[in-house]
Amino acid sequence: MKVLVAVKRVVDYNVKVRAKADGSDVDLNNVKMAINPFCEIAVEEAVRLKEAGTATEVVAVSIGDKACQEQIRTALALGADRGIQVETEGAVEPLVVAKLLKGVIEKEEPQLVILGKQSIDGDNNQTGQMLGALTGMPQGTFASEVVIDGDKVNVTREVDGGLQTVALTLPAIVTTDLRLNEPRYASLPNIMKAKKKPLDVFTPGDLGVEVTSHLTQVSVEPPAERQAGIKVEDVDQLIDKLKNEAKVIS
Amino acid sequence: MSTLVIAEHDNGSLKGATLNAVTAAQAMGADIDILVAGAGCDGAAQAAAAVAGVNKVLVADNAVYEHQLAENVSLLVAELGAGYDNIIAPATANAKNTMPRVAALLDVAQISEITSVESADTFKRPIYAGNVIATVKSADAKKVITVRTTAFDAAAAEGGSAAVEAVDAVHDAGISSFVGEEVAVSDRPELTSAAVVISGGRGMQNGENFKLLEGIADKLGAAIGASRAAVDAGFVPNDMQVGQTGKIVAPDLYIAVGISGAIQHLAGMKDSKVIVAINKDEDAPIFQVADYGLVADLFDALPEFEGKL
Numbered sequence A: 001m002k003v004l005v006a007v008k009r010v011v012d013y014n015v016k017v018r019a020k021a022d023g024s025d026v027d028l029n030n031v032k033m034a035i036n037p038f039c040e041i042a043v044e045e046a047v048r049l050k051e052a053g054t055a056t057e058v059v060a061v062s063i064g065d066k067a068c069q070e071q072i073r074t075a076l077a078l079g080a081d082r083g084i085q086v087e088t089e090g091a092v093e094p095l096v097v098a099k100l101l102k103g104v105i106e107k108e109e110p111q112l113v114i115l116g117k118q119s120i121d122g123d124n125n126q127t128g129q130m131l132g133a134l135t136g137m138p139q140g141t142f143a144s145e146v147v148i149d150g151d152k153v154n155v156t157r158e159v160d161g162g163l164q165t166v167a168l169t170l171p172a173i174v175t176t177d178l179r180l181n182e183p184r185y186a187s188l189p190n191i192m193k194a195k196k197k198p199l200d201v202f203t204p205g206d207l208g209v210e211v212t213s214h215l216t217q218v219s220v221e222p223p224a225e226r227q228a229g230i231k232v233e234d235v236d237q238l239i240d241k242l243k244n245e246a247k248v249i250s
Numbered sequence B: 001m002s003t004l005v006i007a008e009h010d011n012g013s014l015k016g017a018t019l020n021a022v023t024a025a026q027a028m029g030a031d032i033d034i035l036v037a038g039a040g041c042d043g044a045a046q047a048a049a050a051v052a053g054v055n056k057v058l059v060a061d062n063a064v065y066e067h068q069l070a071e072n073v074s075l076l077v078a079e080l081g082a083g084y085d086n087i088i089a090p091a092t093a094n095a096k097n098t099m100p101r102v103a104a105l106l107d108v109a110q111i112s113e114i115t116s117v118e119s120a121d122t123f124k125r126p127i128y129a130g131n132v133i134a135t136v137k138s139a140d141a142k143k144v145i146t147v148r149t150t151a152f153d154a155a156a157a158e159g160g161s162a163a164v165e166a167v168d169a170v171h172d173a174g175i176s177s178f179v180g181e182e183v184a185v186s187d188r189p190e191l192t193s194a195a196v197v198i199s200g201g202r203g204m205q206n207g208e209n210f211k212l213l214e215g216i217a218d219k220l221g222a223a224i225g226a227s228r229a230a231v232d233a234g235f236v237p238n239d240m241q242v243g244q245t246g247k248i249v250a251p252d253l254y255i256a257v258g259i260s261g262a263i264q265h266l267a268g269m270k271d272s273k274v275i276v277a278i279n280k281d282e283d284a285p286i287f288q289v290a291d292y293g294l295v296a297d298l299f300d301a302l303p304e305f306e307g308k309l
């Protein structure tokens, strides 16, 4: 079975992103970029399915400008077989990403599509679900376990009260949560090998998709700053402060 | 203008998060209906009808909606939503699962986790783990929105007398089924709505040591949370994770114990009214957001704290 994995180029999770002083946009000058951590988990899961003999081919897709080929190469170094870039100018909205991914799915006809549950830049948590609606495929979101069982996949999901398991008819969509697996590191030989793996580039037009925008970012601002607090000497002083100053315990 | 609020419920009762979504809907200035989709969900429907400021409660009571499978519920919401200007739900795991599917069926964007309504088409929402607040304007005629519940007060649960109307539509996509669940049962308040939350991190060392938090939680009527590191290490279940990719909390009092204060953790708790940090490392970043910091070994401080409360 073929597995398609969607990987997004985002700011590295260690970077504390700030709004520009004029509020026009976030300041991304010279910040470190990386593969979205949830997408890394998605690639790992696909590669494990291949290592287990369940998957025959793993295709990594990214949507964005040329720079996102770097993240496709990362996925290839982690074990994906080939890459697809859909070239867009700058970032596109989740609904458009989902439409473009649908276009890729129509070409590739994978049995399983794995995405991250959330991009850590926009914190949208939408694309996998939207792709489900557009393709009519079932979805196992926020997955902490994925088990292929014949023409079905059982997905255990992290939900508000604990865990829920659903059975989905293949082809299906999975979005990853943090506990699904622990991604490996790419070895130097694999990074070298990844440079030679095939990477195709499509335009939205090739996929019959028009890039539209439904939302505009009017402005950005920093969040409300917290007043600097104090260090208390000991437990007695802590309890005194909570009772008599903050008045949050009685 | 009209708004359909999607209820969060467990069939028998309405979850508090619905009330926060109703307040966000009120801020949009529209007439509000609530949809309760479930099975044997009369209890939740009656509770929804009592919410102040609600016109009408639509009840889709059918086995196909019992477990909130997104494939089925999204078809229902998209059908009913066609008659509304806004479709709004609290940003619970259920709504995060279903609402983007609804948006795509209607060919509109979703605006995730809004924290304020600026006007009928303009909203604020946190991005980059809450390090930036974006103001976004929607060009869609129909708006699909999830609401960060901590940013909106709860609407009054009583005082309304909405009409309850049954919806016959049965949507079974036939591509997914419920297999089972492992639901944590607890006598403690719900993490996302508790007035006091005490959370443990990697510094707790193991799950057994979370007992040190339980005694304090009992005395304060607190919910217990955790950092990702504590969940990943298997100390406690996933539903206790607070943060950017876990639960968002904003209690009156948040006590972080053995938690360093990574940006992803802060994203889930830094809107708490009062923050206490207990950490043995005086340079831990959590102290930068704490109102009261106690530099101490948690294994000394927690028993003493519990004893003196």
Ligand SMILES: Cc1cc2nc3c(=O)[nH]c(=O)nc-3n(C[C@H](O)[C@H](O)[C@H](O)COP(=O)(O)OP(=O)(O)OC[C@H]3O[C@@H](n4cnc5c(N)ncnc54)[C@H](O)[C@@H]3O)c2cc1C
Binding pocket: A013, A037, A038, A120, B200, B201, B202, B203, B204, B226, B227, B228, B229, B230, B241, B242, B243, B244, B245, B246, B247, B257, B258, B259, B260, B261, B262, B263, B264, B265, B268, B278, B279, B280, B281, B284, B296, B297, B298, B299
């Ligand atoms: C994509 C992504 C999403 C993430 N989402 C989340 C999220 O939603 N929530 C979240 O919490 N994290 C999240 N993280 C992880 C986050 O980056 C941190 O790794 C995590 O929050 C660290 O947890 P911690 O503070 O418990 O552990 P550590 O950073 O290891 O800190 C442990 C602290 O305990 C203190 N300590 C140790 N022993 C004692 C003692 N005896 N007494 C007192 N103090 C002691 C130490 O001084 C230290 O400060 C995410 C990361 C990524 C990449």
Ligand SMILES: Nc1ncnc2c1ncn2[C@@H]1O[C@H](COP(=O)(O)O)[C@@H](O)[C@H]1O
Binding pocket: A006, A007, A008, A009, A036, A038, A039, A042, A061, A062, A063, A064, A092, A094, A097, A114, A115, A116, A117, A118, A119, A120, A122, A123, A124, A125, A126, A127, A128
């Ligand atoms: N530009 C993109 N290119 C490839 N995959 C993407 C892109 N945007 C989103 N995705 C996928 O969708 C997931 C969820 O993203 P989001 O809905 O933006 O939170 C990500 O983890 C990716 O797997």
